[in-house]
Amino acid sequence: MACRLFYGAPRNTARTDVVMPVLGPDRHAGAVTSLRSGTVGARFTILYAVVFLVSGTGLLGLAFVLADSGAGNVIPARDSPISASDSLPAAQQRIRQLEERLAMVDTQQTEQLLAGSLVALMVMAVVSVLLGRVLARRVLRPLRSITRATRRISADSLNRRLAVTGPTDEVKDLADTIDELLERLEASFVAQRRFVANASHELRTPLTTMRATLDVAVAKPHPDASTVALADRMHRQLDRVDHLLDGFLVLARAQHGTPADAALVNLGDLIEAALHDRSTDAQTKGLSVVVDVPSATEVPGSPALLERLVGNLVDNAVTHNEHGGWIRIAASAGAEGTVLVVETGGRPLDQREVDRLAQPFERLGDARTGSPGLGLSIVAAVAAAHDGRLDLLARPGGGLRVSVTISPERVPA
Incomplete structure (x- = not known):
């Protein structure tokens, strides 16, 4: 369904429509959160690695001390013993040679033991880090399972429980x-x-x-x-x-949960009915309404709730609009579901104030006429009940862009 409706005297509606993308989570903030989430695991890894390294260093040091204390008692087997027939100078010379050779052998053994200890310590450092990481993951595995299960629980699924089994710890x-x-x-x-x-x-x-x-x-x-x-x-x-x-x-x-009267609802029919109900007010304000919704656009959900959602969107666009203003309604299907967009012109708005409009009894200052109510808060609740969401954006050129995403996964029974 694509049409242009003029209520009252039409004005020049030529404008540049800026389609604002839905703001997603900041990537940098996500990276920081991911880094922080691994802090406990990193601490466990470092703790286990330090414990293994200290234990390994102590064990190698003890072996080094024992080997050093026993090295002085080792005499090369190939050296011949001193006989009684040797003269005193010859015997002393022989003793000095044996002492020098023994010192050289002891030095070589010490150097070999030190080199082997350093290699073993380096290997143990790598092994301790890997083993510490494995142990840290295993220790934190139940906590990660609890975190994932808790994140899946929302205000519409508070009846779910973690129900963790195992020993009482x-x-x-x-x-x-x-x-x-x-x-x-x-x-x-x-x-x-x-x-x-x-x-x-x-x-x-x-x-x-x-x-x-x-x-x-x-x-x-x-x-x-x-x-x-x-x-x-x-x-x-x-x-x-x-x-x-x-x-x-x-x-x-x-807000009660899954709608019980789920069915396929024609979005174009709901928009047409909502515009017909507010046609008198739109004519009084001289609003120009442009509708660009394919006639075969259908969404799964509760007919009564979706009718109220569309009605509140149209009512908000007509009520909070300037005289001689314009309204553009469009719908398109995407990967996340059907997206219904209602845009209006007007004065520039503050995005921080716009973000509060989904709360009950909130409005934008005195410039937006009408009393505060539940209009957009009902839209947000109905969208959430259909696994969707409501996005409110202040248009750079002035006015408001309301976007409602309805998930395609809610298939009627």
């Missing part, structure tokens, strides 16, 4: 503590969602009673003008409260 104690923490978090999240849903339901009864009372007061014969005006204002406020309660219910449902 420090690692299992840590895993059991994390499981207890997850159990408390799950109970807290469930209680919060149940409270929001129950409170929203219970508040509808007094609102209905108040609306009925106003209708009865206005329906009387010849009502007072001030009464009618007050009733109109009260009706508008009651509608706002009712709309807010409906948003709470949708938000609680989107």
Whole structure:
């Protein structure tokens, strides 16, 4: 579906559309994190290597001392002994020769032992580092398994547990503590969602009673003008409260987990219906709307939640737009899934303030008209329920770019 709709007097909409890529994690920060994650392993490796080297050095030193102390008792077997017939000078000369030869042999043995010790120490240094690395990996293997399992657990899967088996040691104690923490978090999240849903339901009864009372007061014969005006204002406020309660219910449902009513939903039909519902407001503001969505674009998910997602995107684009402004809606399929983009013009925005818009009851200052609500927070919750995400970017030329990615992996049953 590709069309251009003009509400009111069209203006010159020629512009340069800058497609901003979704900002991914900083590579340098990822490298630093990876380096830090290996600090414990490096410490274990160094510790084990130092222990092995100290032990090896001590063992070689002991062998060197023992060999040095026993070397003086070694007499070459090929030397003939001194006989009794030798004269005293000849015997003394013979003794000096034997002492010199013994000293030379001792020096050679010492040098050979020292060279062998240095080679053995170098070999042991390499072996100790490798062996230390192997032992460090084996010691840290349970911790890495716990880390991977914990990272897979999110707010939508708090019912999962690590369930580490094995002997009762420090690692299992840590895993059991994390499981207890997850159990408390799950109970807290469930209680919060149940409270929001129950409170929203219970508040509808007094609102209905108040609306009925106003209708009865206005329906009387010849009502007072001030009464009618007050009733109109009260009706508008009651509608706002009712709309807010409906948003709470949708938000609680989107945060509850996997949608049970999954089906293939035509994205183009949802956009067309949402634009039709806000056509009056768009005409009043004189907005130019450009839709570039292929007619066969289908996404898997909950029809009710996806309808609310598209409706909130269109409502946000119309409500928070300048008079005579423009809206561009596009969709495309990529490796991560279907990407729905809604762009609007306007004044330059601060990206730090834009990042807060996905939180409930947040808005951008006084320049963005309308009261704060749950619009984009509901969009973020519905996208997360469909394994997707919401990205908000301040356009360099002014205005806002809202991008919603819906994962293709959620195949309806």
